[in-house]
Amino acid sequence: MNRSIKRVAILGSGIMGSRIACHFANIGVQVLLLDIAPKELNPEEQAKGLSLEHPSVKNRIVHTAFQQTIQAKPASLYSSGFAKNIKLGNFDDNLSEIAQADWIMEVVVENLAIKKSLYDRVEQFRKPGTLITSNTSGIPIHLMAEGRSDDFQNHFCGTHFFNPPRYLRLLEIIPTPKTDPKIIDFLMQFGETQLGKTTVLCKDTPAFIANRIGVYSMMQTMKVVEELGLTVEQVDKLTSKVVGRPKSGTFRLSDVVGLDTTVHVANNLKQALTNDESKSIFELPNMLQKLMENKWLGDKTGQGFYKKTKEGGKTVILSLDLQTFEYRPSQKVSFETLERTKAIDKLADRFTVLLAGKDLAGEFYRKTFLDGFRYASMRVPEIADDFVKIDQAICAGFGWEMGIFETWDAIGVQAGIDLMAAEGIQPAAWVTEMVKAGHISFYRADNGERQYYDIHSKKYLTIPGSNKQINLQILKPTKTIFKNDDASIIDIGDGIINLEFHSKMNTMGQGVLEGIQKALDVAEKDYRGLVIGNEGVEAFSAGANLGMLFMYAAQQEFDEVNQMIAIFQKTMMRVRYSSIPVVVAPHTLALGGGTEINLHADKIVAHAELYMGLVEVGVGLIPAGGGTKEMALRMGDARRKGDVELNRLQEAFMNIATARVSTSAYEALEMNYLRKEDRIVLNRSQLISEAKKEAIALAEAGYVQQQPRSDVWVEGKQGLALFKAGIQGMLMGKYISEHDALIANKLAYAICGGDLDTPQMVTEEYLIDLEREAFLSLSGERKTLERISSILNGGKPLRN
Numbered sequence: 001m002n003r004s005i006k007r008v009a010i011l012g013s014g015i016m017g018s019r020i021a022c023h024f025a026n027i028g029v030q031v032l033l034l035d036i037a038p039k040e041l042n043p044e045e046q047a048k049g050l051s052l053e054h055p056s057v058k059n060r061i062v063h064t065a066f067q068q069t070i071q072a073k074p075a076s077l078y079s080s081g082f083a084k085n086i087k088l089g090n091f092d093d094n095l096s097e098i099a100q101a102d103w104i105m106e107v108v109v110e111n112l113a114i115k116k117s118l119y120d121r122v123e124q125f126r127k128p129g130t131l132i133t134s135n136t137s138g139i140p141i142h143l144m145a146e147g148r149s150d151d152f153q154n155h156f157c158g159t160h161f162f163n164p165p166r167y168l169r170l171l172e173i174i175p176t177p178k179t180d181p182k183i184i185d186f187l188m189q190f191g192e193t194q195l196g197k198t199t200v201l202c203k204d205t206p207a208f209i210a211n212r213i214g215v216y217s218m219m220q221t222m223k224v225v226e227e228l229g230l231t232v233e234q235v236d237k238l239t240s241k242v243v244g245r246p247k248s249g250t251f252r253l254s255d256v257v258g259l260d261t262t263v264h265v266a267n268n269l270k271q272a273l274t275n276d277e278s279k280s281i282f283e284l285p286n287m288l289q290k291l292m293e294n295k296w297l298g299d300k301t302g303q304g305f306y307k308k309t310k311e312g313g314k315t316v317i318l319s320l321d322l323q324t325f326e327y328r329p330s331q332k333v334s335f336e337t338l339e340r341t342k343a344i345d346k347l348a349d350r351f352t353v354l355l356a357g358k359d360l361a362g363e364f365y366r367k368t369f370l371d372g373f374r375y376a377s378m379r380v381p382e383i384a385d386d387f388v389k390i391d392q393a394i395c396a397g398f399g400w401e402m403g404i405f406e407t408w409d410a411i412g413v414q415a416g417i418d419l420m421a422a423e424g425i426q427p428a429a430w431v432t433e434m435v436k437a438g439h440i441s442f443y444r445a446d447n448g449e450r451q452y453y454d455i456h457s458k459k460y461l462t463i464p465g466s467n468k469q470i471n472l473q474i475l476k477p478t479k480t481i482f483k484n485d486d487a488s489i490i491d492i493g494d495g496i497i498n499l500e501f502h503s504k505m506n507t508m509g510q511g512v513l514e515g516i517q518k519a520l521d522v523a524e525k526d527y528r529g530l531v532i533g534n535e536g537v538e539a540f541s542a543g544a545n546l547g548m549l550f551m552y553a554a555q556q557e558f559d560e561v562n563q564m565i566a567i568f569q570k571t572m573m574r575v576r577y578s579s580i581p582v583v584v585a586p587h588t589l590a591l592g593g594g595t596e597i598n599l600h601a602d603k604i605v606a607h608a609e610l611y612m613g614l615v616e617v618g619v620g621l622i623p624a625g626g627g628t629k630e631m632a633l634r635m636g637d638a639r640r641k642g643d644v645e646l647n648r649l650q651e652a653f654m655n656i657a658t659a660r661v662s663t664s665a666y667e668a669l670e671m672n673y674l675r676k677e678d679r680i681v682l683n684r685s686q687l688i689s690e691a692k693k694e695a696i697a698l699a700e701a702g703y704v705q706q707q708p709r710s711d712v713w714v715e716g717k718q719g720l721a722l723f724k725a726g727i728q729g730m731l732m733g734k735y736i737s738e739h740d741a742l743i744a745n746k747l748a749y750a751i752c753g754g755d756l757d758t759p760q761m762v763t764e765e766y767l768i769d770l771e772r773e774a775f776l777s778l779s780g781e782r783k784t785l786e787r788i789s790s791i792l793n794g795g796k797p798l799r800n
Contacts, residue, residue, distance in 0.1 A: 003186055005029055005131075005194070009098040011091075011118060012107035013062040016135055016163055018069035020107060022076035023165040025085035026608070026666075027194055027682065032097055035062040037090040055093075062088045076166050078608060078664035091118075096125045103131040105159065110264075112139055119144070123152060131183065133159040137211060138268045141204045142176045153178040159187060160208060162397045163257075167609070169684070170396035171197035172208050192465070196608060196682025198396035205383045206272035207265055209390060210397030212383055213404070215265045216278070217372055221250050222285040224367045225322070228360060232305050232319045237333040238364055243354070244347045244401030251305035255298030259291055275382075278375055287322055296320075303327070335361035347401055348410040355411060355419060369407070370420045376404040377428035380455060387442060388452045388463055401537055405442040413440055430455045445474040470688045472500055472535055481522060487515025495528040496695050498688060506536050508593040509545030513571050516597075523580045529695030529703075530578070532597065533585030533688045540585075540610075543592025544568065546619065550788045553779040561779050565624050565772045568593065572626040573768070576600040579705040581698035585691040587684060591615050591661065595673060596625035602698060604678040605691040606665040612673050613661035616775075618797045620739065620784030622747045623656060624775035629712075629767035631656065632751045634672055636713030648672075649719060653751055657744050710763045714753025723748035739783040739800055746774040 006029065010021045013035040021033045037058040041050065050057050066088055069076055077083060089097065098104050104126060108114055115134065126132060128151045134144055141158040148156065158174030171191040175184050184201065191199035202208040207215065225235050236249025246253060254262055263284060270282040284292070291297070291304060298304030307318045307327045318327035337357030341350045354365045380387050391403020408416045414435055420426055434453055444451050444460060450471055451460040475490050482489040486503040499519040501512050516532075523530040534540065552560040575582050575597060584598045587607035595612050598604050606612075614623040614631075622628055631652040638648050654660070655671050662668035665680045674680070681690050724745060731741045749755070750770040753762050778784050783800045790798035 003102070003131075005102045005190060007032065007101045007103075009034065009101035009104045010107060011035075011098075011104065011122070012109075013065040013088075014107065014109075015065075015069070016161065016165070017107035018066050019076045019163065019165045020105065020135065020161055021066075021086050022069060022082070023161075023195065025082045026078045026166065029085065031086045032089060032094065032101065033062060033066060033086055034089045034091055034094055035065065037061070037092045058090045058093060059088055062090060074164070074167065075663060076164060078166075078666040079670065082666075091121070095121060098122065098130075099125045099127050101130060103133070105133050105135060107135040110136060110138060112143060115139070115144055116147070119148060119152075123149060126152070130155065131187070132156045133187075135159060135161055138207060138265065138272075140206075141174045145176050145178065150178075154180045155183055157184065157187070158202075158204070158208075159191075160202075162210065168397060168399070169196070169198045170210055170393055171195065171199045172202045172210065172393065172397075173199055174202045174204050174208055176204065192468075192683055193686075194682070196684070198392050198685070200384075200389050200393045200396070202389070202393075203383055203385075206269050208393075209383050210393040211265050212269065212379065213376060213390060213394050214398045215262060215269065216281060216375055217368070218250060218254065218262060219266055219281050219285065220371055220375075221368050222287060223281065224364060226285055226287065227367075228364060229323075230360065230364065231331065231333075232322065233331050234333050234335075234360075235364075237338070238335070238361055242338060242341060242350065246399045255304040255306055257298070258300050259288065259297045259304055263288060263292055277378065290325055306330075335359055337361040337365075348406075351407055351410045352415075366419065366423060370416065370423050371425060372404055373408050373416055374420060374425050374427050377431050380428065380430065385456070386452060386454060409441050409443055413442065434458075445477075448475055448478070450474055468689060469685050470498070470692060472498065472688070482515070482518050484511045484514060486511025487519075489515065489519050489522060491527075492531065492688070492692055494692070494696055495699070496531060496692050497523055497527050497529075498531045498533060498692075500534045501536070501541055502534065503545070505539045505542035505589075506534060506594070507542050507545045508568075508597075509548065512541075513567060516571050516575065520574055520578050520580075520582075524578060527580065528699040529581045529583070529692075531583050531585060531688060531691045531695055532575075532601070533691055535688075536588070539589035539591075539594070540587050541591070541594030541597070542589055543594050543615070544625070546788050546792055549779065550785065550792060553788075554785055556780070558776060558780060562772070562776055565775055568625045569768050569772060572596055572600045573708070573764070576626075577706055577708060581695050581703045583691045583695045583698070585687045586610055586612065587687060592623065592627075593625050596623060596627040596630070599630040599673065600626060602703075603694050604674055605687065605694055606668065606674060606678065606680050607684050607687050608665050608680050608682045609684070610665040610668055611661050611663065612665075612668040613659060613671075614656045615659040615661060617657055617740075617743055617747070618659045618787070619791055620743060620781060620787040621778050622743065622750060622771060622774050624771045626768060626771075628656065628747065628750045628771040628774075629764060631672070632714055632753065632767055633709065633712045633764065640713050649715065649751070650722070653723060653748060656751075657747055708764050711761045712753075712764060712767060713759065714756065714762055714767070715759050716753055716756030718759055719752040720748055720755055723752065737800060739781070742781070743778060743784075746778060750774050 008024045008029050009032040010017050011034050013033050021031045024031050038060055045057055070083055108118060132155055136158060137160055145153045145156050157179045160172040162168035162170045173187050188199045191197040232251045236251050239245055240247045240249040266282045273279040295301060296303045305320050309316050309318060317330055319330045321328050336359050337354060341353050344350045376390055384390055387405045391405050394400050395403050439453050442453055449462050450466050451462055454461045470492050472490055479491040480488055481491055488500045490498045492498045499515055503512055519530055581602045583603045583605060584601040585605050586598050590612045592615050595614050614627045616623050635649040635652050662671055668674045681687055727741050727744045730736045754770055786800055787798045790796055
């Protein structure tokens with residue numbers, strides 16, 4: 001049976017229900033979001049003389065919850081327009097409409113009796129064959145299915161999304177013994193491809209995989225903190241970016257999630273676990289007990305491990321002293337062990353140094369990491385048949401860059417066992433047996449494939465689903481064609497090469513520009529297409545490298561500045577007019593020059609989470625890598641096709657003048673940085689693979705090299721007068737500074753094609769010269785140098 005999901009019914013509109021509804025709406029699915037009808041009128045409804053039967057009253061709960069969700073930050077919708085895909089209703093009036101749904105998902109309160117009562121009602125209207133799942137995070141899945149019809153049980157399982165569903169990639173799929181295997185296969189595929197998730201098949205064990213391991217890690221960390229007397233700030237520093245985990249660290253993350261949520265999972269695990277040798281860890285540490293007693297639950301109550309307060313009109317963050325349980329100003333953290341890792345860019349290379357530390361930091365890492373290795377190894381095959389699922393779940397659910405077994409591999413499996421022995425602990429027997437058999441790592445690369453050690457067959461097997469992905473780190477050792485300090489060219493097969501940036505934040509300096517030129521040379525000579533993409537965690541590219549520009553401009557070496565801009569422009573134009581197709585695969589941040597290289601590609605295959613914008617105004621400049629030219633070109637084309645208003649050009653101008661950054665790839669499409677023919681992919685791990693497919697398709701369609709445009713429509717004085725009037729009004733109203741006005745006027749001049757007497761067609765080269773001239777003149781302004789210096793020295797934009 002071919003199964004497709006066109007309509008989804010979400011039963012329960014709380015935080016998770018509304019956010020899951022938004023994520024389905026993001027992919028174009030029609031969503032019916034339902035909740036209970038109120039049993040009492042509120043004062044406002046009473047004042048209006050409404051009854052409990054009035055539609056606005058009956059839908060009050062679902063409407064309020066949904067409005068709170070779409071107004072919350074970060075946004076659950078890729079674009080506000082996707083809200084139209086969601087219909088609101090209540091269980092009394094609209095439950096019968098679930099008969100039209102392809103998938104019914106229950107997301108009500110974590111109470112088995114309430115869930116089963118709702119399922120009684122669902123069975124009255126659900127059509128046979130419809131998927132029915134629960135988003136429970138703790139109730140055994142098989143208990144919810146008991147007593148239901150055979151068709152219900154065959155199509156029922158757990159689908160556990162992590163909050164917020166748009167941003168956290170994990171989707172745990174938990175079948176019961178009666179779930180049809182075909183349903184599981186479908187959900188695994190749909191979650192991965194359509195929803196962009198890391199779908200992990202779980203056993204029906206308490207808290208499944210991610211929460212079992214993640215909450216254990218948090219509980220164990222807190223107990224080590226009490227043992228060693230560490231502070232809140234110290235622990236958050238030790239458990240954040242330095243070890244590839246969210247920058248919030250352990251305690252700040254607890255505040256964001258809500259301490260009651262963590263405590264709820266921990267208490268459930270303590271009660272549900274019977275054969276876990278470490279179940280005592282789930283007993284609440286003293287600090288959590290006190291916080292719960294005080295009702296200091298984190299952000300939702302205004303205080304937890306941290307507390308925000310106002311002092312002198314400024315927001316000040318206070319930290320909880322774990323000894324006195326009083327709040328105090330946050331303290332700076334310094335450890336010798338952390339200092340030793342500052343020069344180590346590669347995450348995997350840091351762990352040996354961290355675990356060898358002789359200070360309190362090293363002791364903390366040995367007590368937490370080594371016990372984490374032990375605990376995770378003991379959970380195989382209890383909660384997962386292989387350790388790959390544990391690594392996938394913890395990374396996708398908790399935002400870790402490296403899984404537990406990947407981290408163990410980084411220090412060496414035998415080295416980890418030896419360090420454990422020194423701490424008086426040992427891993428699961430299968431790990432020792434694996435090493436004794438001569439298998440010295442959990443993962444390995446073989447002939448371009450990533451493999452894992454299977455504890456059942458005692459052989460290395462290919463990781464399921466890896467054939468849909470291209471892993472540059474695995475290919476680089478044998479497939480690298482060219483490399484410098486900032487870029488690598490890798491043969492990714494089928495006549496396609498990939499250019500990877502690996503400078504800091506993937507900024508585009510001399511090394512990256514050299515890499516682009518070299519990649520085009522190589523591709524044009526020996527290949528049929530080029531993909532520009534990387535696996536960076538923080539950025540596709542944060543833009544041009546400002547350091548060298550600042551040095552030349554500060555020394556008034558404007559010939560050097562001019563040459564830098566010219567080389568950048570030439571490189572971008574070469575991307576546009578190469579003889580082979582160029583596909584760019586942006587993700588996370590693509591700012592300034594990182595946007596401009598996309599604007600000149602034959603096709604963009606973007607990850608849905610894309611924060612893209614031409615932000616040069618923030619450092620006192622305008623886009624000069626063809627970005628201003630390209631927006632003039634695109635808006636001119638739209639005008640020639642019948643868009644007779646200047647609004648499109650004005651929108652493009654304002655996007656640049658305000659340094660606006662998209663909050664998703666869909667918003668980048670609305671801003672005209674992406675085009676309708678570009679693609680948006682939800683699964684980040686498949687991004688480069690999908691970009692490669694597009695490069696092949698372009699090549700096989702008979703790609704023909706384009707020629708530079710000589711028919712770019714510009715507005716000249718007609719558009720320039722409109723912009724200048726607006727800029728003057730903003731200046732007089734003191735909305736912008738004198739320097740802002742100077743930048744805006746130069747931007748207007750470039751995007752309108754100068755002060756031509758009449759609207760007319762010009763060449764791309766003409767427009768590129770205009771933007772370079774504007775950029776060069778602004779680089780000599782003192783206030784521009786002050787803005788650049790502020791970014792380079794502190795990362796904070798300066799308004800002067």
